[in-house]
Amino acid sequence: MSKKFPLEERFSLTDQIRRASRSVGGQIAESWGKRRYVNHFISKLTDSDAEQFETRHWIEVAFDCELVSEEEVNKICDKCELINSKLNAMIAKADQFCFKHK
Secondary structure, three states: HHHHHHHHHHHHHHHHHHHHHHHHHHHHHHHHHOOOHHHHHHHHHHHHHHHHHHHHHHHHHHHHHHOOOOOHHHHHHHHHHHHHHHHHHHHHHHHHHHOOOO
């Protein structure tokens, strides 16, 4: 979607959207690597959730700048909301994902 943005947005809005959206999965991967400790696991999942909120923000800015349609912004925000729900479910059940210390 961001490929159609004007060149002057390349190093601002385009990069912000791409960085934040790509970071969601990266933070989830890091959380999996830190699942030895529940608090570290939750912290990285929280970071991932923050990145999806940031992605949502930048998409809404793109909409305000008339760079994306209402349909596009709604589609992405719906996906962000689904990610938010799943991350919150993982956070609520963090003990089930983490190693048990004996």
